[in-house]
Amino acid sequence: MPALPDTPDFIRSVALVGGTHGDELTGVHLVRAFLRNPRLVERPGMNVTPLIANEAAVAAGRRDLGHDLNRAFAAADLANPELDAYEQVRARQINALLGPKGPSSKTDLILDFHSAASDMGLNCNITGEDPWLFRLVALAIRRLAEHTEPLAVRCYQFPAPAGDAPYLPSIARHGLGIEVGPIAPGSMNAEIYFRTRRLALTLLDLVAEYNQGAWPDETLSLDVYTQVATIPFPEGDDGGLGTMVHPERIRAVYEPILPGDPLFVGFDGAVIPYGGEAGLFPTFVNEPSYYPKNIALCLARRTQRQA
Numbered sequence: 286m287p288a289l290p291d292t293p294d295f296i297r298s299v300a301l302v303g304g305t306h307g308d309e310l311t312g313v314h315l316v317r318a319f320l321r322n323p324r325l326v327e328r329p330g331m332n333v334t335p336l337i338a339n340e341a342a343v344a345a346g347r348r349d350l351g352h353d354l355n356r357a358f359a360a361a362d363l364a365n366p367e368l369d370a371y372e373q374v375r376a377r378q379i380n381a382l383l384g385p386k387g388p389s390s391k392t393d394l395i396l397d398f399h400s401a402a403s404d405m406g407l408n409c410n411i412t413g414e415d416p417w418l419f420r421l422v423a424l425a426i427r428r429l430a431e432h433t434e435p436l437a438v439r440c441y442q443f444p445a446p447a448g449d450a451p452y453l454p455s456i457a458r459h460g461l462g463i464e465v466g467p468i469a470p471g472s473m474n475a476e477i478y479f480r481t482r483r484l485a486l487t488l489l490d491l492v493a494e495y496n497q498g499a500w501p502d503e504t505l506s507l508d509v510y511t512q513v514a515t516i517p518f519p520e521g522d523d524g525g526l527g528t529m530v531h532p533e534r535i536r537a538v539y540e541p542i543l544p545g546d547p548l549f550v551g552f553d554g555a556v557i558p559y560g561g562e563a564g565l566f567p568t569f570v571n572e573p574s575y576y577p578k579n580i581a582l583c584l585a586r587r588t589q590r591q592a
């Protein structure tokens with residue numbers, strides 16, 4: 286068996302999670318399809334569990350009922366029974382079902398399905414460092430790119446938070462976010478749905494092959510987009526939203542940005558150019574769910590790594 290990155294054992298239990306954000310319907314309908322037809326996701330030697338994370342928010346057609354479920358999984362919060370927001374209670378239930386968060390978690394791998402209104406394409410999101418996950422993603426990207434109907438997938442990395450990660454996938458040994466777009470909140474896009482399904486099934490195939498010792502032994506080059514900054518909307522005179530993202534940039538997600546490129550446009554039509562470092566990649570551009578955090582877009586740096 287070829288040398289593998291530092292993963293001590295097999296991946297026996299996998300959870301496929303949708304509806305962590307209740308208005309991101311791609312994951313919801315993907316998981317429902319898996320619940321209706323479990324044979325799609327059955328793989329030899331693996332226990333695969335599809336789960337709708339926030340049914341109440343899905344029923345309400347909302348991202349959440351007041352608290353972001355994907356920020357409710359910090360260890361200290363999971364251990365605090367006095368936190369009684371709906372999503373905080375639900376996080377403890379999910380932690381009991383799939384966790385508990387930490388080395389004795391019942392779940393080896395969580396795939397958590399999200400969508401963005403921004404034109405993000407298909408992304409595998411990794412938080413911090415996880416060599417095994419980077420290799421899984423590199424193999425999936427190659428397999429889908431070389432298919433007779435090629436599918437482009439990017440690897441996106443969120444920096445590890447300073448403390449304990451509050452994200453749902455953090456309760457498994459390995460946690461992977463799947464982010465697809467552009468899809469308006471509360472709606473479906475059939476083409477992206479089927480692409481996401483192909484990505485999910487390919488990842489499961491590769492995990493099964495890993496368990497069988499069937500991963501190739503060559504090293505792969507992987508482009509990784511690491512989020513390095515979030516850019517706020519310039520403030521208006523009244524302290525509220527003072528500008529909009531420039532339409533050219535909304536159409537140019539993942540295209541490198543250069544100083545002087547139009548970035549914002551004011552309500553009076555005045556264009557505000559980008560003034561930062563050259564060659565970074567704008568992501569999550571004009572993402573509606575980021576407006577409450579006053580984030581207009583994110584910037585990522587592309588590096589190549591061996592996986």
Ligand SMILES: [Zn+2]
Pocket residue numbers: 305306309399400
């Ligand atoms: Zn989401």
